[in-house]
Amino acid sequence: xxxxxxxxxxxxxxxxxxxxxxxxxxxxxxxxxxxxxxxxxxxxxxxxxxxxxxxxxxxxxxxxxxxxxxxxxxxxxxxxxxxxxxxxxxxxxxxxxxxxxxxxxxxxxxxxxxxxxxxxxxxxxxxxxxxxxxxxxxxxxxxxxxxxxxxxxxxxxxxxxxxxxxxxxxxxxxxxxxxxxxxxxxxxxxxxxxxxxxxxxxxxxxxxxxxxxxxxxxxxxxxxxxxxxxxxxxxxxxxxxxxxxxxxxx
Amino acid sequence: xxxxxxxxxxxxxxxxxxxxxxxxxxxxxxxxxxxxxxxxxxxxxxxxxxxxxxxxxxxxxxxxxxxxxxxxxxxxxxxxxxxxxxxxxxxxxxxxxxxxxxxxxxxxxxxxxxxxxxxxxxxxxxxxxxxxxxxxxxxxxxxxxxxxxxxxxxxxxxxxxxxxxxxxxxxxxxxxxxxxxxxxxxxxxxxxxxxxxxxxxxxxxxxxxxxxxxxxxxxxxxxxxxxxxxxxxxxxxxxxxxxxxxxxxx
Numbered sequence: 001x002x003x004x005x006x007x008x009x010x011x012x013x014x015x016x017x018x019x020x021x022x023x024x025x026x027x028x029x030x031x032x033x034x035x036x037x038x039x040x041x042x043x044x045x046x047x048x049x050x051x052x053x054x055x056x057x058x059x060x061x062x063x064x065x066x067x068x069x070x071x072x073x074x075x076x077x078x079x080x081x082x083x084x085x086x087x088x089x090x091x092x093x094x095x096x097x098x099x100x101x102x103x104x105x106x107x108x109x110x111x112x113x114x115x116x117x118x119x120x121x122x123x124x125x126x127x128x129x130x131x132x133x134x135x136x137x138x139x140x141x142x143x144x145x146x147x148x149x150x151x152x153x154x155x156x157x158x159x160x161x162x163x164x165x166x167x168x169x170x171x172x173x174x175x176x177x178x179x180x181x182x183x184x185x186x187x188x189x190x191x192x193x194x195x196x197x198x199x200x201x202x203x204x205x206x207x208x209x210x211x212x213x214x215x216x217x218x219x220x221x222x223x224x225x226x227x228x229x230x231x232x233x234x235x236x237x238x239x240x241x242x243x244x245x246x247x248x249x250x
Numbered sequence: 251x252x253x254x255x256x257x258x259x260x261x262x263x264x265x266x267x268x269x270x271x272x273x274x275x276x277x278x279x280x281x282x283x284x285x286x287x288x289x290x291x292x293x294x295x296x297x298x299x300x301x302x303x304x305x306x307x308x309x310x311x312x313x314x315x316x317x318x319x320x321x322x323x324x325x326x327x328x329x330x331x332x333x334x335x336x337x338x339x340x341x342x343x344x345x346x347x348x349x350x351x352x353x354x355x356x357x358x359x360x361x362x363x364x365x366x367x368x369x370x371x372x373x374x375x376x377x378x379x380x381x382x383x384x385x386x387x388x389x390x391x392x393x394x395x396x397x398x399x400x401x402x403x404x405x406x407x408x409x410x411x412x413x414x415x416x417x418x419x420x421x422x423x424x425x426x427x428x429x430x431x432x433x434x435x436x437x438x439x440x441x442x443x444x445x446x447x448x449x450x451x452x453x454x455x456x457x458x459x460x461x462x463x464x465x466x467x468x469x470x471x472x473x474x475x476x477x478x479x480x481x482x483x484x485x486x487x488x489x490x491x492x493x494x495x496x497x498x499x500x
């Protein structure tokens with residue numbers, strides 16, 4: 001096994017709606033003297049993807065409904081923000097202590113349906129998740145692969161909390177150029193046991209690893225993971241979502 | 251920001267009860283030409299720690315109780331394994347589809363209370379979690395720091411599933427030489443918003459990152475993460491456990 005490197009990509013400028021993220025990533029890599037290689041995994045935080053795709057909402061233009069106003073009053077929240085969260089939700093999974101754990105239209109389960117008011121450019125605006133993070137990842141992949149002449153994977157990440165555990169970690173919400181799960185089904189350890197842990201969510205592990213290079217304040221929205229042999233394939237982040245029938249914590 | 255490296259440590263021999271893991275890690279590093287540096291994070295999988303600490307149970311010596319026999323019969327499990335799982339559990343969180351999500355005596359919530367029958371040396375034996383994974387981490391830290399003459403952190407990891415998501419990832423179950431959470435509370439992003447994501451579970455992110463170098467079959471139970479500035483302090487993995495009062499998914 002060889003070493004895995006997590007290389008932060010610095011100097012990505014503030015991203016605006018309509019920006020070509022793949023070009024910006026290529027330019028930043030060139031300035032840094034980084035040439036993309038076959039097998040690189042480019043890990044991009046959701047926030048810059050949402051900005052580039054214009055997924056920013058001005059709260060001043062939001063008219064909260066009655067339910068949003070009730071929730072906001074009870075928990076001292078901004079009713080317009082609650083309205084946006086409800087609009088992004090397919091289902092409320094839990095609602096207590098002023099926390100809203102929502103299932104997004106993508107099937108992701110996270111606080112506030114992924115609506116985020118930090119690290120947006122202007123006060124009074126919030127960022128929504130990309131409409132189709134797998135498609136976002138695929139567009140970035142193609143936008144880098146063609147000029148760079150290499151084959152690579154792209155992961156779009158977001159920062160979620162977890163049941164039972166304190167602190168947040170980054171998860172893969174969009175994937176292109178790889179399978180997000182590594183399957184050990186049917187493989188046997190040296191003692192002859194079939195491995196019980198049959199699938200590792202390597203895209204989530206890559207997302208978490210890249211966060212070590214992103215940081216939250218350092219404006220490093222892109223990191224390149226090099227030296228890790230991703231599971232080959234054309235998977236999407238949808239295969240990271242558990243079938244509701246098999247989930248004990250719906 | 252500089253690059254983060256995940257360096258697999260190869261050539262750790264099969265671990266037995268009573269082995270000095272820190273010495274084995276030092277020796278493996280020397281054979282590999284790796285000199286430990288200040289700030290390194292040594293990430294060790296639970297299985298070798300459990301083996302070194304003699305936390306291996308021979309199922310042949312287990313007498314299952316009535317409850318264990320009932321569960322085993324209903325779900326076609328080994329009643330002795332179920333008995334061991336119950337013995338390691340402080341509480342059953344969910345039990346359905348033949349899955350037992352348990353709270354361990356440490357407060358970890360995971361399938362089968364962390365009892366694992368893969369990658370043990372002999373068929374018919376299972377590995378329990380270390381009694382005190384923070385103490386295990388601290389012992390390894392001291393055992394490397396003294397001879398190596400550097401200051402470093404140690405994380406003990408285990409592989410768990412997650413609600414809502416397919417696949418497993420590695421989590422930090424024992425920590426020494428660092429704080430497991432990085433606190434952004436009271437910091438403001440460039441637009442003036444206070445960051446809502448106030449704490450990142452960096453020990454869990456380091457655990458997940460290291461798994462990329464461990465693999466499941468390659469017998470690489472130790473990886474060194476180099477170049478990441480851990481949150482300074484003397485924390486334990488207990489601060490990664492959410493207060494039951496604040497948990498929506500108990």
